[in-house]
Amino acid sequence: EDQVTQSPEALRLQEGESSSLNCSYTVSGLRGLFWYRQDPGKGPEFLFTLYSAGEEKEKERLKATLTKKESFLHITAPKPEDSATYLCAVQANFGNEKLTFGTGTRLTIIP
C-alpha cells in the first residue's frame, strides 16, 4: 500500500526565515510526486509535479526536490502570505490514477 508521511506537522517561522518541509514516501513504482498548497476552507492548489530522482522545480520562493525516498519543499525568505498547509501526494504506476496524500505540514509565517 502506498504511504506518504510529512514532517513536521506544524512549523512556525519568522518572516524571512528559510526552512524545508519533508515528504517521505513508499510507493509501488512512482509515476509522480505532487505538492499542493491548501488554505483553510478551500481546495488544494497545485504547485509542482516531480517525476524522477534528482528533479527540481521552482516557483517564486518555493523549490521542490525529489530523491528515491523523499521530497523536500524548500521555502526561501517566506512572507506571511505563504502561510498555509502544504500537502504532498504520490501517484503510482500500473494504471493507478488516484493520488495518495500525506496529512500535510501547517506552515505559519510570523510578520
Place this chain on the structure above:
Amino acid sequence: DTGVSQDPRHKITKRGQNVTFRCDPISEHNRLYWYRQTLGQGPEFLTYFQNEAQLEKSRLLSDRFSAERPKGSFSTLEIQRTEQGDSAMYLCASSRNNEQFFGPGTRLTVL
C-alpha cells in the same frame, strides 16, 4: 473563471437523509476525481472517471455512495442514508494529463 466548480459549497443535513453534490470540471479535462477530506487529514481518494466511464472505486466508497458522469462532462456524487461519519469536505478534481486541479469543495455536516 475556468476552474473546477462545485455546488453546493455547504450542506447541512439530518442523519438518514440523502444528499447530492455536483462537480463541473475544467472544460476539455476528460478525467474527473472525487476525494473526501476530514479535519487535519489529507484528501482520500473515492472514485475516478475517464470520460463517462467509472474506472476506479475506493473501498471507502460504501454501498451508500454512488457517483455518475453521464455525458462525460459534469459529475454527481450521491450519499444515501447519511451518517454522522459522512461529515467531511468532498473535493472534486479534474485533469487532462497527470496534474489534478481541485475545486473549492462541498462541506457536508450531518447532524
